[in-house]
Amino acid sequence: MTDVPTPTPKAPDASRRSERSRRAILDAALELVGESGFAKLTIEAIAARAGVGKQTIYRWWPSKAAVLFEACVPEGIDPAAIELPDTGDITADLKTVLRATVDDLNDARLDAPTRALTAETANDPELGRALTEKVLEPQLQAYVRRLRAAQEAGQVDPDADLRIALELLVGPLFHRWQTRTLPLTHAYADTVVDLALRGMAPRVP
Secondary structure (H helix, E strand, C coil): CCCCCCCCCCCCCHHHHHHHHHHHHHHHHHHHHHHHCCCCCCHHHHHHHHCCCHHHHHHHCCCHHHHHHHHHCCCCCCHHHCCCCCCCCHHHHHHHHHHHHHHHHCCHHHHHHHHHHHHHHHHCHHHHHHHHHHHHHHHHHHHHHHHHHHHHCCCCCCCCCHHHHHHHHHHHHHHHHHHCCCCCCHHHHHHHHHHHHHHCCCCCC
């Protein structure tokens, strides 16, 4: 009788296991911040919720703020690759983008984590620099590129400072979100676009 070889068990896929653990940790951080706030968030609590050892977390991140930073960056999105829509209509394109920004800021699941991360950057300069360099600045440069195209098309004053111009667009949304002074709505975003573009319209000789 011929012996049938015993199948060799497959070794666990370490990369898949690590990715599951990473995702569980990030999800746990978002959940816990939403439940109890950043001040009460601990690495131990994240580890317990994610079902991993705390050393697993420290192997990948130096602090709870760093975990939250990565959790707040949209999965699979490279901020450096973001481009604003260009249909040829700068008003319509900017309203599309600012309405999407309003939706993101009003996302109940991300509200507490984003507020916590924003507050923490004021106390952690290194975290603040990382947030600016890796997330904010690449997105702001996408605005600059779109506004420059509008300048070239004669839709924006050729002498307009594009850095200030983009701040006229995004600044009001983040101010209203942060201060909660009034509701943050699509209608508000549309008005911001209309007023900002009126101020940067080409000058008639």
